[in-house]
Amino acid sequence: MKTLAWFAPHYNSFMNLERIQEELRKQNLDAWLFFDHHGRDPLSYRILGLGAPHHVTRRWYYLIPAHGEPKALVHKVESKMLDVLPGEKLQYAGWQEHRAGVERLVSGLKRVAMQYSPFCEIPYVALVDAGTVELVRAAGCEVATSAELVQSFEAKLSQAGLDSHLEAGRRVDAIRAEAFRFLGERLKSTEPVTEFEVAEFVRRRFAESGLLSENGPIVGANGNASNPHYEPRQELSATIHSGDFVLLDMWARLDEGDSVFYDITWNGFCGTAIPAKIIDVFTIVRDARDAAIRLVQTEFQAGRELRGFQVDDAARHHIQAHGYGDSFIHRTGHSIGKEVHGNGANMDNFEIHDERKLIPWTCFSIEPGVYLDTFGVRSEVNLFLTDTEALLTGEAQRELVRIV
Numbered sequence: 001m002k003t004l005a006w007f008a009p010h011y012n013s014f015m016n017l018e019r020i021q022e023e024l025r026k027q028n029l030d031a032w033l034f035f036d037h038h039g040r041d042p043l044s045y046r047i048l049g050l051g052a053p054h055h056v057t058r059r060w061y062y063l064i065p066a067h068g069e070p071k072a073l074v075h076k077v078e079s080k081m082l083d084v085l086p087g088e089k090l091q092y093a094g095w096q097e098h099r100a101g102v103e104r105l106v107s108g109l110k111r112v113a114m115q116y117s118p119f120c121e122i123p124y125v126a127l128v129d130a131g132t133v134e135l136v137r138a139a140g141c142e143v144a145t146s147a148e149l150v151q152s153f154e155a156k157l158s159q160a161g162l163d164s165h166l167e168a169g170r171r172v173d174a175i176r177a178e179a180f181r182f183l184g185e186r187l188k189s190t191e192p193v194t195e196f197e198v199a200e201f202v203r204r205r206f207a208e209s210g211l212l213s214e215n216g217p218i219v220g221a222n223g224n225a226s227n228p229h230y231e232p233r234q235e236l237s238a239t240i241h242s243g244d245f246v247l248l249d250m251w252a253r254l255d256e257g258d259s260v261f262y263d264i265t266w267n268g269f270c271g272t273a274i275p276a277k278i279i280d281v282f283t284i285v286r287d288a289r290d291a292a293i294r295l296v297q298t299e300f301q302a303g304r305e306l307r308g309f310q311v312d313d314a315a316r317h318h319i320q321a322h323g324y325g326d327s328f329i330h331r332t333g334h335s336i337g338k339e340v341h342g343n344g345a346n347m348d349n350f351e352i353h354d355e356r357k358l359i360p361w362t363c364f365s366i367e368p369g370v371y372l373d374t375f376g377v378r379s380e381v382n383l384f385l386t387d388t389e390a391l392l393t394g395e396a397q398r399e400l401v402r403i404v
Contacts, residue, residue, distance in 0.1 A: 015049040017064065017086065023152055024066040030109040032149060033136065034062040041115055041127040043343065047153045048085060056081070059098070063105050063112075073101045103139040112136065113146040121352045122147045124343050147356055155335055155344025156361040157260060162384065164259035165336075165363060168211060169382070169394040172252050172262050175205045179248060180268055184403045187242055187270055195219040196237035202250060211252040213340075218249035218265075225267075226376030228330055228369065244270045245278055245375040246403065251340045261340040263365050264394060265380035268401030278377075281324070281370050282400050285377045288318040288368040289396075292332055292347065296358065296366075296383060296390040303388075306358045309349035315368040316350065324370045333365040336382060360387045 024032060034044040037060075039053030048062060058075030062082055065071075070087030074080075075098075079091055092101040106112060116133055117126040125147045133143050157165065182201050186193035198219045206213055220230045221240045225247035232238070240246060251263035267282060292315040299306040312332040319328045331351050335344030345356035347364060358364075362385050369378035382393045 015047065015085075017070070020064050020149075020153070021066055023149055024064070024113070027113075027148060028111070029066060029113050029144060029149075030111050030141075031063050031065040031106070032113045032146060033106065034064075035114065035128055035132055036060055040129075043115055043125065043127065043150055043154060047150070050082075050084065061102065061105055062087075065109070071105055073105050099135065102135055106136060106139050106141045109141055111144055112141045113144045113149055115146050115150070116143055117145050117147060122354065122356070124341075125150050151335075151344045151356055151359065151362070155337055155342055155363075156359070157337070157363060157384075161258065161260045161338070162361075162363075164254050164257070165262055165382075165384070166393060168253050168259065168262040169264075171209045171211055172250055172264065173394055175202060175209065175211075176248060176250055176264065176266055178205060179250075180266075180401050180403055183240065183246065183268075183270070187240070187403065192239050194237040194239050195221055195224065195232035196234050198240070198246075198248075199232050202248075206252050210255050212255040212259075213250075213252040216249065216251055218247065220247045220249075220376070221245065222375050223373060225378075226371040226373065228371065228376070228378065240270060242270050246270065247376060247378060249378065249380065253338070253340075258338050260338060260363065261336050261342075262382060262394065263336060263340055263380065264382070265367055265378045266397050266401060267377055267379065268403045270403045272402050272404060274400055274402070278375060279400065281372070281375075281377050282379070284319060284322045284324060285368055285370050285379050286397065288315040289366050289379045289381065291315055291318045292366045292368070293381070293383065293390070293392070293396075296385075300358065300385060300390045301388060308345040308347050308354035308356050308358065311347040311358070311366070312349040312354075315347075315366070319368060319370060327370045327372060328368060329371060330369065332368050336363040336365060358385060360385050363393070 036044050039056050045053050058078045060081050061073040063071050072082040073090045076091050076093045090101050092098045115125050115127040120126045179202050202217045221238045221244045224230050246268045249265040253259040253261045292311050295314040315332040331348035333347035335342035344362045346354045348354040367380035381396045383390050384393050
């Protein structure tokens with residue numbers, strides 16, 4: 001499998017009106033209508049370059065048409081809210097003026113994108129309330145989802161973001177190896193070791209290494225590894241013994257600026273005589289992961305369009321073919337960015353049918369899993385898409401770690 005080299009940047013993190021309008025024309029959209037009330041939609045603030053929302057007590061709208069100048073609609077109480085943005089500023093005070101203002105804003109437009117997702121298929125962008133969607137529709141506009149637009153402006157990494165992801169990966173990978181060694185050393189001693197203690201070791205090493213993670217890691221032994229979001233607590237944590245299976249899921253970013261997360265899951269066994277069932281399930285999960293990676297690499301290198309649900313299918317079909325389809329209970333992967341679960345396409349045809357395209361300069365996880373009563377296996381890597389290739393950004397686990 002290919003690994004990552006250096007690539008030139010081509011992304012501006014500030015609002016670029018020309019680029020937004022170009023994307024609108026590509027997607028046959030008349031406009032992108034941004035809306036917020038009480039800071040509900042952080043995507044709008046980031047994409048428009050407004051900074052974090054603050055003291056937003058009245059509704060505002062900002063419309064970027066595919067052609068021409070933008071227009072804003074703001075309340076007279078907060079009339080300066082969007083003054084940093086270009087274009088005409090309309091104002092309202094009463095509810096009648098508000099409705100008339102929305103109608104004027106979208107007058108003559110047929111298809112407008114908003115942070116809306118039909119049937120809430122993509123919850124990450126489903127931020128506009130149903131009533132506001134009804135209001136725009138009543139003004140004569142079809143409301144389309146902005147999911148692909150959001151991905152284009154939120155999920156693409158800058159060169160600095162990519163560099164931060166790679167550096168986080170180097171540090172996380174080193175700490176992952178240290179954590180397995182720590183567990184092995186404790187097992188050799190007479191002192192018991194718990195899942196929580198291993199998690200505390202990881203958190204301490206993250207802090208010492210300049211890494212930040214708001215929660216986690218997941219350290220799950222045996223049946224606890226079958227809970228995909230298990231997190232040991234001091235008062236509720238299993239003791240790890242020789243002969244136990246252990247899953248370690250770690251995610252972190254550099255504790256600086258707008259850095260990008262790195263997110264991996266590895267699996268180990270406490271001892272050398274690994275049961276055949278554990279080896280078999282690990283092999284199935286690993287090969288499902290690799291099937292998804294191969295699909296992305298092959299299609300992307302060939303220049304063919306690929307969507308999130310297709311990647312999920314590649315991993316899921318492999319697991320289903322080996323009789324464990326009912327034990328794979330989550331999507332194959334998620335977008336990765338400044339948040340560990342980012343706003344790009346997810347590799348998902350299970351929890352949702354994600355039809356978003358995989359686009360260059362985005363990063364995402366591939367992490368199929370099989371969860372049984374006595375143990376659960378998940379194998380997670382990160383892929384980054386250049387303009388022409390799909391590349392692993394860290395080490396992919398090939399064999400179970402023998403923790404001795």
